[in-house]
Amino acid sequence: MTKKIEKIAVLTSGGDAPGMNPCIRAVVRTALAQGIQVAGIQGGYEGLIQGNFEMMGARDVGGILQRGGTILCTARSKEFRERQGQMKAIRQLNNESIDGLVVIGGDGSINGAQKLIDQGVNVIAIPASIDNDIFGTDMCIGVDTALNTIVDAIDKLRDTASSHNRAFLVETMGRLSGYLAIHAGIVVGAEMVLIPEIPFTVDEIASVVDHAYLRGKNHAIIVAAEGVKPSVNELAAMIEERKLGFHLRVSILGHIQRGGRPTAFDRMLASRMGYKAVEFITSEQQGVMTGLVGSIIAPVPISDVVSRKKSVNMDYIEMARQLAK
Ligand code: ADP
Ligand code: F6P
Numbered sequence: 001m002t003k004k005i006e007k008i009a010v011l012t013s014g015g016d017a018p019g020m021n022p023c024i025r026a027v028v029r030t031a032l033a034q035g036i037q038v039a040g041i042q043g044g045y046e047g048l049i050q051g052n053f054e055m056m057g058a059r060d061v062g063g064i065l066q067r068g069g070t071i072l073c074t075a076r077s078k079e080f081r082e083r084q085g086q087m088k089a090i091r092q093l094n095n096e097s098i099d100g101l102v103v104i105g106g107d108g109s110i111n112g113a114q115k116l117i118d119q120g121v122n123v124i125a126i127p128a129s130i131d132n133d134i135f136g137t138d139m140c141i142g143v144d145t146a147l148n149t150i151v152d153a154i155d156k157l158r159d160t161a162s163s164h165n166r167a168f169l170v171e172t173m174g175r176l177s178g179y180l181a182i183h184a185g186i187v188v189g190a191e192m193v194l195i196p197e198i199p200f201t202v203d204e205i206a207s208v209v210d211h212a213y214l215r216g217k218n219h220a221i222i223v224a225a226e227g228v229k230p231s232v233n234e235l236a237a238m239i240e241e242r243k244l245g246f247h248l249r250v251s252i253l254g255h256i257q258r259g260g261r262p263t264a265f266d267r268m269l270a271s272r273m274g275y276k277a278v279e280f281i282t283s284e285q286q287g288v289m290t291g292l293v294g295s296i297i298a299p300v301p302i303s304d305v306v307s308r309k310k311s312v313n314m315d316y317i318e319m320a321r322q323l324a325k
Pocket of ligand 1: 013014045077078082106112
């Protein structure tokens with residue numbers, strides 16, 4: 001028999017992602033509807049170590065569905081990476097009589113959650129990261145909004161690229177994952193996509209840019225994920241040296257991709273995952289992540305999530321190549 005859940009806590013951790021707020025709202029309101037008290041922890045694992053708990057009511061999460069960022073704030077905590085930090089965190093949870101913890105965050109945050117689970121803490125993880133690099137879920141909260149931001153930015157860059165007959169090398173975020181770049185590349189009609197998972201050469205890039213010029217195109221867009229090596233600035237210098245038909249400009253989209261109003265898709269995903277997290281935390285389903293598997297939100301063991309890597313869809317790589325012809 002599992003212990004009756006009377007009080008849970010929720011935190012957001014790692015890089016913020018649009019949709020974290022609707023997710024917090026769903027966790028708080030679902031728990032309250034079931035007679036469970038909820039404490040919000042300000043500042044991720046760092047706040048947990050410091051004991052930054054505050055009880056949350058239904059009105060505390062009003063008016064946040066449409067807001068990017070996270071009202072609970074987030075952090076990257078060095079101290080929590082160490083066993084001593086994790087022990088302090090567990091002591092704080094015990095002091096506050098917390099029966100279960102909901103961690104909303106990315107890959108690193110879920111690795112952190114596993115450390116608490118190893119010590120017997122009842123933790124449910126909710127995947128939220130624009131990188132979409134988490135095994136066990138088709139989508140993370142924030143990805144759809146970030147992709148829409150990227151598409152909007154590249155559509156604008158194409159206007160200026162065409163007006164000046166230029167090539168653009170556009171860098172998306174994604175840490176070591178090419179997900180955002182490949183998806184953006186397909187939906188903006190990029191001439192080429194560079195991702196860390198697939199090797200490429202400067203010759204190949206130069207040839208794509210040259211062909212676009214010689215075929216009479218008035219621009220060329222190359223989308224590169226931030227994890228590529230050489231970096232976009234190094235690549236740009238090497239490409240410019242070759243004196244191609246198009247001059248090249250670099251645009252690094254940066255943190256703008258993490259902000260903004262969550263799309264309807266992200267609000268729905270966040271609401272569904274927050275709702276399910278409370279169901280999982282009160283059931284036998286402990287130590288799981290809310291994964292979007294096909295069209296359902298399924299309990300995915302966190303031990304699997306942290307021990308496996310999400311791989312890039314090779315079909316999309318080939319599709320991007322063929323559609324760019
Ligand atoms: P994200 O969750 O967006 O991937 P990070 O990788 O920065 O962001 O992770 C967020 C926080 O999770 C880190 O600052 C750290 O406190 C914690 N964390 C990450 N990896 C581990 C780990 N292997 N063990 C313990 N804690 C970790
Ligand atoms: O994990 C989300 C992310 O935006 C990555 O795409 C990027 O590499 C990283 O976080 C940037 O981190 P910071 O906000 O610390 O600059």
